[in-house]
Amino acid sequence: MKKYLILLFALPLFAGLENLQLQKALKLLEEKNLELKVSRFEAQMRAYEAQAAKGHHFGKLDVTVSGMRSNDAGNVFGFKLASREATFGDFGFSEFLSPLGQAIYDASQDIPPQDMSGLLAVQPGDLNYPEARNHFQTKFSYMLPLYTGGKLTEYGRITESMHQMSLFDTKQLRNEKIFQTKKAFYDISLVENYIGNLSKILNNINRLENIVSTMKKEGYAQxxxxxxxxARKAEALSMYNQAKLNRDLAYQFLSFLLNTEVTSIERISDIAPIPNIDPKNIEAKNIxxxxxxxGEKIADMAVGVEAANFLPTVGAFAEYGSADDKFLNEFKQKDSYTVGVQLQWNLFSGGTxxxxxxKAKVNRLKVQSQVALAxxxxxxxxxxxxxxxxSKDADVKSYQKQLQFARKVYENYQGRYQEGMVSISDVLIKQSKELEMLLKLLTVKNDRNTKVFELNCLLNSCNI
Incomplete structure (x- = not known):
């Protein structure tokens, strides 16, 4: 029993939205549409790229911590120098001073000097075969661009413009999704109206079928x-079922747009209002x-980037660190620094x-022409x-009049058939004309609404 109660209370949680209003649907679109979310993430990434480009103006500070152990003669001697611990003993002076001291003593005792030329050929063991040594070094490095010919500035402006471009893309996608949502509402309302008219036609055909059946029993019909x-009833029923399938498909598409299941909407007029067109504002509003x-501004910035290649770049750097055979041992006593400035100027690149x-200048001219063309x-x-x-408005009025006339003619022919004045074929021909006008009216209304929504998006007036 508990399972049934849980299921009973849970059913509303899985039910789709009913009698959904257009304004609420547009708010759901803003919050839940997955394509809009992806586009906003893309714009956010472009914003971070712009922020990263601006960060290059402030330089770069790194810290490097290294730990090594080696018995290589060059490395060990270098380690001692970096740690400010090198001694004369590291050069092998212990093997040099003893013979030299003996020579000095002999000279003081008036002993004839011995040949000392072999002393220079001595290979000091302390220098060539040192003991293995640890080496820990901590270094802070800071590099700062002082002058880049404007290249960094232009790159920053370009990345910021690309962020603005992504915002335009998001806004354009948003307008498109609003267009699709509104069109889905109008399409559903239109097909509901169409289904209602088809239901009336089916009722009329059912009445006609009853009349013919009665007249057949009385011998007045074959x-x-x-x-x-x-046969005509089967044709109308097929159109009716197809219309319901189209309505279901429209609901599925609307549910996809809103990322929420929708089972029914609050019907609206099946004719979308025409927006006000102000030629002066089209250029200012069109995305x-x-x-x-x-894009023209970006092309102009690209020219600045390429022009910067003819100018020098100047950068400053500074390093500060300390080294020892123990990690962070006597850091301040053994610290060191290096500062400098570097200038680099390309004098020849083969015309590249x-x-x-x-090429950048030509691209700027091309983009200018594209702006005028747009x-x-x-x-x-x-x-x-x-x-x-x-033109579609005129067609709608015409088909509405023709539909009204076709219905009156059908009713007239139905009465004349009962009086034996016309054949059943004549009646069905007139009824077929009613179906034809109904279908044409549906098609022209749908085409008209599509063009209205396109115009709204063109004017950037697809507001919620």
Whole structure:
């Protein structure tokens, strides 16, 4: 019994959202859409890249701690020098001073001097075969760029601009997802309206089927008339089922966009309102134009980067550390430092730097042309979409009138069929015209709404 109660209370947790409103759906989109999350992470990464580029202005401080042990003569002598512990004994003076002292003593006693030339050929064992020694060294190194010809500054500006570009990409993706969410709501509302109309048509066909069946029993209709009505009923039923499948698919897509299961929505008008078009604001608001203008700035910065290759770079460095045969032993007593400045200037590169600079300049001209093309192209597209929407509006009104007329004609022919004035084929032809107008009206409304949403995104007016 407890299991059944737990299941009963848990069912609402697994149920999808019902009667979801458009505004709430847009808020869910903002919070849960996975593509938007990925895009925001990408923008965040670009922000850190910009921060890292700025950090190069402050230089780099490293600490290096090394521990070694060696009996190599050069290493051991170097270790002692670094530890400030080298003595004359390390040079083998113990083997040099004894013969030298004997020679000095003999000279003081008026003893004839011996041949000392062999002394220089002595290989001191203390120097050549030292005992193994430990060596621990701790060193702090700081390097600072003083002048780079503006290259670091331009790199910082470029990475910051790339961050801005990623924000534009995120905003553009957000507009696209809002467009898709709104379109899903309008599509569902539109197909619900379509399903409702198909239900009425099916009811009419059912009534017609009953009329034909009754007339057949009375001998006023033939079996072929009934079969013809049933065939039309099967066609309408197929359209009805297909419409429901399309509605289910729209709900699945909406659930994917919101990353949340949605079972029903609060229906809205199946005609999306046309946004106000201000030609003066198109260039200021359109994201593609803003991205193109930012790309022009980046191209200009790239020219500055290439021009910096003709200028010298100057950097400063400083090192401070200490070494001993024991880790951090007598650090202050044995410390040392090194400071310096370095200038590097490339005087010849075989024309490579010049070619790269000219390439950057040409790319800047290309981007400038792309900006002009984007501005004119976006304005043209906005005017085209507005014209197409107006044309679709006229089509919607026309098909609505034709649908109303087709329904009246069908009702008239149904009455005339009962009076024996027309055949069942004539009635079904008129009923087929009603289905045709209904389908055309659905299609033109869907096309119109799509163009309205495209225009909204073009104007960057897909706001929540």
């Amino acid at each position: 079996n072929i008339d009934l079969l013809e009505v049933q 593609d134009i803003q991205k193109a203008m930012l 730097d010049y070619a790269n600079l000219e 501005k004119s192209g976006i304005n043209l597209k906005a005017k085209k979409l507005e014209t197409e929407i107006r």
